[in-house]
């Protein structure tokens with residue numbers, strides 16, 4: 446709608462910006478171009494990307510049997526990236542596109558959803574302790590999430606969510622939104638954990654923890670490492686301890702060592718013995734050996750039983766990444782004395798490192814499309830949810846496959862590495878804008894009460910695209926009613 450002073454009002458989100466000619470709105474997604482409201486980023490059609498030699502990721506397996514898969518067919522793939530948003534939600538989605546695939550009429554409904562209920566799950570491949578579970582994670586000093594349960598070789602953070610976006614102060618909401626946006630668009634973000642570490646996270650890149658770039662994730666826990674490499678150690682050294690904050694392994698006691706015939710060494714470790722050769726909690730969590738708070742591995746050794754051990758007994762201690770190792774020989778008083786690592790053990794230590802995968806940060810966006818966004822697809826939103834449940838409708842985000850959680854609503858997760866660059870945006874409400882596409886058979890779309898009057902053939906989209914100047918603002922969203 447044109448305002449008296451030539452500003453136009455954008456009604457694509459609740460902010461309802463007035464935008465001057467030649468300017469963009471608060472989110473930089475919409476602009477006033479000669480009195481017309483346009484979406485400033487190009488609408489991503491993957492056919493064009495492929496033709497122009499752009500990089501895309503495979504987002505559905507060709508082997509997948511779903512005949513309605515929008516990528517298996519030689520037709521343009523209409524993503525929601527740059528498609529625009531409609532607000533309020535009862536308006537039909539910006540693009541409802543029909544195409545024929547293997548003789549079947551299909552429809553893809555695309556929209557850039559505005560998510561107040563969203564966040565990211567971060568998987569940070571490192572043994573280093575980032576902070577206690579439930580500890581607050583901050584960006585620019587503001588609380589944006591917390592440490593959640595660790596996984597195998599990785600620390601996990603849960604950031605964002607509606608509480609940080611809406612319940613904290615204005616600054617907390619703004620910084621949370623900015624943090625999520627940067628992480629989803631694969632930019633570097635510095636986070637600090639209360640009582641823990643500082644970490645720079647970039648999707649697809651190694652984490653930088655307290656200024657140290659992590660190179661490798663662990664080969665396994667200490668016990669697993671004993672199991673994997675026992676044969677390479679047996680006969681070359683009397684004892685091996687794989688130091689791990691969680692499960693430290695001891696070769697002579699471990700089942701792997703027993704089966705090979707390893708001799709008892711009488712070693713006594715601190716911590717709690719779980720099962721033979723597997724010790725829990727040998728130290729506190731930290732950023733030293735095996736994710737424990739130790740820089741000297743002997744800190745976890747309580748001593749040797751004089752009735753069993755012998756002077757000259759050899760012992761290798763190694764961390765779960767092979768990054769740290771030390772070799773010892775017991776003196777006459779059964780005290781371990783460090784000695785150079787024998788050549789025949791060097792290979793096994795290198796083998797531990799070789800078996801570690803590169804440490805990376807993974808960012809999964811998680812959002813709930815279970816609410817009003819569905820009204821842009823159908824007049825009876827619950828039918829869309831049911832259709833997704835029944836696998837009649839495929840959900841993608843920017844063309845990438847998503848994991849839809851069981852239960853109510855359409856709560857999904859997507860790996861941000863699978864989306865094209867800058868696929869995510871924001872609005873200052875604050876909320877994250879993320880692409881979402883629903884693809885189904887046209888007759889199923891009609892059956893679930895879809896906005897069939899707004900279906901446009903894919904050829905129309907391409908024709909409109911061809912008419913506009915290449916690049917920016919190529920396709921404007923459909924006309925909107927006045928607020």
Ligand code: SF4
Pocket residue numbers: 455456457458459460461462469470471472473474475872873
């Ligand atoms: S912030 Fe909302 S109203 Fe303002 S330009 Fe962006 S989408 Fe439009």
